[in-house]
Amino acid sequence: MTPQPEPSEYSEWRKTSQALAPAETAPQTGTGGSSAHARYAIYPVFPLSGTTIARGHSTLARQLIALAQSGDGPPAVVIDGFGGVFWAELRRRLDVELRALGVAPTWLDVSSAWQPPAALEALVEPFLGDDDPLFGTRFTGVLGDFFRPDALDALVPDATCDLTILYGCGAALAGWAAPLVYVDVPKNELQFRARAGSIANLGMTHARPPKTMYKRFYFVDWPALNQHKCALLPRIDLIIDGQRPDDIxxxxxxxxxxxxxxxxxxxxxxxxxxxxxxxxxxWIKEQVPELPRDVPNYAWSFELIVPENGLMFSSNGLQLEVSFDFLMYHDYQAVLGDCADQFGYEFPIRFDFLDTFDGGNLSLQCHPSTDFMRRHFGETFTQDETYY
Known part of the structure; x- marks a missing residue:
């Protein structure tokens, strides 16, 4: 496992000038934003009705105990999640809270069942386009390919302990009949963590240069993890927003x-x-006062780049973020309507605001045909670009 910092050392585990999204919702007026600046909300929320978002490791520990004791077998919980979660930190904090409640858990780390690093490198190498910094092909395998089946089978609940917790990316692949918890982290935060070197790619023990990691995230890790997430969504018992390790x-x-x-x-x-x-x-810096000022400029406001944006739900003064793909996996037909058969789980519209006021010239981009995209990159459709 990659050594992980204390969450209080924010400058150590994420490299960015951007603030972490707060757990509390800001006052909303008009079309969004704070009461002092109502034109634009940087944390737009969708209100939940009849439910309550919970906060903190202590409340989660109580809920895990209740879930684990509700089944017929040995008390057990599976905590799965996306790549880039600080698993060691989550385990440490939950262990403290569980023991304070009189429960001494046994922890099983699913990363012990990874394929050896050399086997993983051979698995992903065909999709990474050699040394080219940008070109690659979407992974066609599944998350299970990253594991040794015999090692997964050997991970079983301990019937003699208070509670067994199996945790890590792909933990649900062990097939336990136990409550399922899923930890999600926004993909912008994953990129900030990668830039700080505090996370690594799937199955790897050390960080690599950020651009190298991002290329593998995009072409290999995220496709495998998203497919796994899609399969888990109907049976997730608890969802955790893990972007603030000390304030979930x-x-x-x-x-x-x-x-x-x-x-x-x-x-x-x-x-x-x-x-x-x-x-x-x-322009963005001048018009959106909530954003940090200690940056040279803002080139992008990523408004709807759906592979990397999140959705924020709110209730009782708290907000919880999940990745946009959860919405598509849950009901892409309702979202896409007549286009559902053509695009499936992929939302076909993307847009952002590009700020060049007192800045430079935009880049030139060449978008290939759909057939070329499919043959050479494994993408299902190409982009047609329009500027307003």
Whole structure:
């Protein structure tokens, strides 16, 4: 496992000028935003009705005990999640809270069942386009390919202990008949963690240069993890927003699915995120006072780049973020309507705001045909680009 920092050392485990999304919702007026600046919300939320988002490791520990004791077998819980979760930190904090409640857990780390590093390198190498910094092909395998089946089978609940917790990316692949918890982390935060070197690619023990890691995230790790997430969604018992390791929020899985159903039949905004860049200007910085000022410019406001944006739900003054793909996996037919058969789980529209005021010139881009995209990159459709 990659050594992981204390969450108080924010500058050590995430490299960005952007603030962490707060656990509390801001006052909303008009079209969004704070009461002092109501034109634009950087944390747009979709309200949940009849449910309560919970906060903290102590409340989660109580819920895990209740879930584990509700089954017929030995008390056990499976905690699965996306790549880039600080698993060691989550385990440490939950262990303290569980023991304070009189429960001494046995922890099993599913990463012990990974394939050896050399086997994993051979598995992913055909999809990474050699040394090219950008070109690659979407992974065609599954998350289970990263594991040794015999090692997964050897991970079984300990019937003699208070509670057995199997945790890590792919933990549900062990096939336990136990409550399932899923930890999600926004993909912008995963990139900030990668830039700080605090996370690594699936199955790897050390960080690599950020651009190298991102290329593998995009072409290999995220496709495998997303397919796994899609399969798990109908049976997730609890969902955790893991972007603040010391201040988690969580929600029952049934309430998440109800919220996704309501969202799929309504209007909503995804959560934007912001980045400096070569052509970046000053307009966004001047118009959105909630954003940090210690950056040279803002080139992008990523408004709807759905592979990397999140959705924020709110209740009782708290907000919880999940990745946009949860919505598509839950009910892509309701979201896409007549286009559902053509695009499936992939949302076909993307847009962002590009700021060049007092900045530079935009880049030139060449988008290939759909057939070329499929043959050479494994993508299902190409992009047609329009500027307003």
């Amino acid at each position: 929020v969580w929600l029952p899985g049934a309430d998440l699915r109800a919220g996704l159903t309501a969202m799929s039949h309504s209007f909503f905004r995804v959560r934007p995120w912001f980045e400096p860049g070569p052509w970046g200007g000053q």
